[in-house]
Amino acid sequence: MDKKVKDEESEATPLIDRGAQFLNRELSLLEFNRRVLAQAEDERVPLLERLRFLCIVSSNLDEFFEVRVASLLAQHAIERGLERMPEPLAATLLRASEECRRLIARQYGLLNSEILPRLSENGIHMLRRSDRNPAQKAWVKQYFDKEVRPLLTPVGLDPAHPFPRVINKSLNFIVELSGKDAFGRGTAIAIMKVPRVLPRVIRLPDELSDQKGASYCLLSSVIQAHLPELFTGREVVASSQFRVTRNSDLWVDEEEVKNLRQALQSELHSRQYGFAVRLEVGLDCPAHLSGFLSQQFGIDDSRVFAVDGPVNMGRLLEIVNTSSQPELKFAPYAPGFPAKLNPNDIFGTLARQDVLLHHPFQSFQPVLDFIHAASSDPNVVAIKQTIYRAGMNSELVEALISAAQRGKEVTVIVELMARFDEEANINWAEKLEAAGAQVVYGVVGLKTHAKMALVLRREASGLRRYAHLGTGNYNPATARHYSDIGLLTSDASLTADVNEVFIHLTSMTKPKQLSCMWLAPFSLQKELVRAILQEGAIAREGKPGRIIAKMNSLTDETVIRALYDASCDGVKIDLIVRGACSLRPGVPGLSANIKVRSIVGRFLEHTRIFYFRNNLKHDIYLSSADWMNRNLLRRIEITFPVSSPALKKRLLREGLQPYLNDNVSAWELDSNGQYRRRKPRSGQKPYEAQKALMEMLGASASEDPQKENEHGPDPVAPRRSRSRGA
Structure with a gap:
């Protein structure tokens, strides 16, 4: 580990930008991925978790190109048209590509030289074509014939068969052929899209293996092994898998459309065909084929990456998620639960004191209990909540639907433009409206990223407000993996501010002066x-x-x-x-x-x-x-x-x-x-x-988090600072 970290530091170069005051944002994002990659290199991290970190790097780089690189290119296109790209922007893009190339080389090098061999030693075998025994080859052949081949449609390119539209981040093949086609013509290149319904990682039957443990192969390897069968009478001269990454920003003129949800629904499909920003090919892809692809997609050579493995390493996460070897993962962790918060008397507890929740070290369940209690409590008359990333399956949103069906006033601010969660949020918005909830989509031109829920409860003294405010999304799945803090409170000033923010979001009126919130x-x-x-x-x-x-x-x-x-x-x-x-x-x-x-x-x-x-x-x-x-x-x-x-x-x-x-x-x-x-x-x-x-x-902790615990020096104790201006 020490040597790897040293090597990483030695190859890093300064990220100075815009004079001497600021570091470059894009290059700083790539530096973050270096740190994630270091987790995959750390031998103290369990083996399957190391593979998970490798997959996270792939996912992060996908988003880096889909969002950051695409944004820079789009900005140039809008501001400069077809003029030459400004030197600072061109330099940033080139430097980012160079840094990505270094990252990717380290990433695939680690996968091939260490992670996969170590997995094999532990009974998880990723088999290439040459690794499969005769019985496995026969099974793969049968699998290809029955499950894969019927879904494949290779397209030989000619004037009647133009280059097909390739979906964002999908698996595809380019094939170079020799010989004449069925009509006596010498079509040289074919493109084959691989349907997304096919699993990318395939587990072979255990009884066919010569080794103990689980054996897998990649769909790309299965197709590559049987490509010649798809081109009868032709010879496959060369071939390569490829994957193109496209701009994934959705654009809707929110000031012009009459219904944002409907406009966004029609726009979602176009995300798959935004302008291309990156091309990935196999390491053995001939230069003339990768050049042909880059020309078709209009991608600069600096953003063409040849990888020594699957073009989408993130697909290997399937192995991590399905493995039955817990010793190769982080030990299970049971989050703690606030001792003072009685789920059967949440409002009584909050009337007396605020409750702080620190996820994932403490459970997200109290947040769900809070909304469930609001949904079922006959004294609760109204619930207001923001939704940014709730996920495809949301117990919390189901509780809001239940509250609306019970006749409570439910108002939900659903952010439809939450990147990559648009479809899920559209579905929830439709279900909430069908249940009788009032659904609005925030403010035109501004994403609603605030995390807040407000409950109005009729009590002996009159209406009382209770709120949950947080730093993270209302998503129980991510709450198990993201560190976030939430506050459950009935503080009069704070909940009054929350109510004013909701009124602002729904009525579009200028917000009143808030007493304590920014x-x-x-x-x-x-x-x-x-x-x-x-x-x-x-x-x-x-x-x-x-x-x-x-x-x-x-x-x-x-x-x-x-x-x-x-x-x-x-x-x-x-x-x-x-x-x-x-x-x-x-x-x-x-x-x-x-x-x-x-x-x-x-x-x-x-x-x-x-x-x-x-x-x-x-x-x-x-x-x-x-x-x-x-x-x-x-x-x-x-x-x-x-x-x-x-x-x-x-x-x-x-x-x-x-x-x-x-x-x-x-x-x-x-x-x-x-x-x-x-x-x-x-x-x-x-x-x-x-x-x-x-x-x-955690659940097994003996300490009370309310107590003052010693975990090092007091972070706010005065300490001598350097002289002013020094």
């Missing part, structure tokens, strides 16, 4: 900058200034400049940024008092927590928003305070301090944009934040 795109960026600069003003008075913030991405230049100013004023700033970070830390005279680290581990870090010391007021906010321009100015986002001293202490001890003390899964960012993995110093015990939180909050 709302994007109206006040959030301004309030963040104010809080940051306030710490600078405190530091200029000779008092300790302190900021700790945890988020997924940091790219908003206005916020970054405020952080630079605060650093120059002497404020000590620690940033825990999982993914892209455009801020350059540790630069004398600019950011000498700023440290940036990233945590990559078993769970995806997704929490947004912002701490400002503020003259010992210890202000802590939770948020749905990252510090990105899109979140602060082009989305509906909420940032809300935590007022309970006990819960503030919990957030410091659970949400921030463990991540600052991590010396196993933490990567520190230097001023050139390079990340270096932390290691325990001599005599220092290894400390892994996620592992510590599992032990602290």
Whole structure:
């Protein structure tokens, strides 16, 4: 592991962009994938989990091209037309392609030289054509004839058979032929699309194997072995699998359409045929065939990638998910449940105190219980909720449907433009409307990314509001794998603000001045900058200034400049940024008092927590928003305070301090944009934040998370900062 990390650092190059103040966002995203890949390289990680991390890298790179690269290319097309691409943009795209090429080479090298051989040693065999014994070859032949061949339709290219439309990220083959076709013509190239209904990973019958364990083969290998049978009387000179990645952004003129849902439904199909941004071919694909494909798709050679394995490595996740060898995976983890929250008396508990939930270390079930209780409680008269990514099967949305059917007033803000979840959200919107719920789609031109649910309950004292606010989506499946924090509360000021936000979203009226929440795109960026600069003003008075913030991405230049100013004023700033970070830390005279680290581990870090010391007021906010321009100015986002001293202490001890003390899964960012993995110093015990939180909050934990636990130094204790402007 040490050598691999060293090699990774040595091949990394600075990500300086736009003068000396900011790091390049796209290259920073690729740096994040280096850190994910390092998990696959780490021999301490169970073998099948290492394969999972390899697949995650593939999925991330898919989205990088579908979204980021496509966005840059589309921006150029809109702004410049057919003129030559501006040099900075061309340089970024070229550099990104070069970095992707390095990543992919390492990824497939690890798969072929280590992961697959080690899996075979443990009874999981991925068989190439040459690996299959006679009995297996016969079975594969029969499988091809019965299950595969009837669904294949090769197209020989000629004026009557033009190049077919190829679906985004689908498996295809290009075949070069010699000899004459049935009509005496010498068609040279055929294209064959592989239907998506066919499984990409096939398990062979165990009784046919010479080895113990499970044997698999890839559909691409099965087809490749029997290609000649599809071209009777012709000779297959060369062939290759290929896969094209297309722009996946959906565009709907929200100001022109009368029904966004209907417009989006018709637009979903077109996503499969957006303009091409990347081409993947097999490593053995002849140059003239890959050149022919790149010409057909209009793809620059810099975005053509030859891979030594399946063109979609992500398909190997099927092996991870179906394997019956738990010893090759992370040990099962049972999340904890708040002892003070009685699922049979949720509203009674919340009337007395707020409840903080830290997922996935604590169960997401209390959130479901909250909505179920609201649905069934006869005293509850109304429920309002936002839905961003609920998933295809959602117990929570079913509870909202049940509440509407019971005659409660149910209002749901469904974000139809949640990328890659549009279809699921459209389906839920239709079912909610059919049940009698009022469904709206947020604000024209702005995605509703806020995570909030509001319950209005009739009690002896009158109507009382209860709310759930969170940093993550209402999706129980992802809540088992993403770190997020939720707050259940009946605080009058906070729930009044939540109600005002819902009124704003449904009525389109200008939101009233909120008492404690920050709302994007109206006040959030301004309030963040104010809080940051306030710490600078405190530091200029000779008092300790302190900021700790945890988020997924940091790219908003206005916020970054405020952080630079605060650093120059002497404020000590620690940033825990999982993914892209455009801020350059540790630069004398600019950011000498700023440290940036990233945590990559078993769970995806997704929490947004912002701490400002503020003259010992210890202000802590939770948020749905990252510090990105899109979140602060082009989305509906909420940032809300935590007022309970006990819960503030919990957030410091659970949400921030463990991540600052991590010396196993933490990567520190230097001023050139390079990340270096932390290691325990001599005599220092290894400390892994996620592992510590599992032990602290899991079902078997003996500790009460409300208690003050020691997990290293106090993260907010004043510490001498570098001189102002140094």
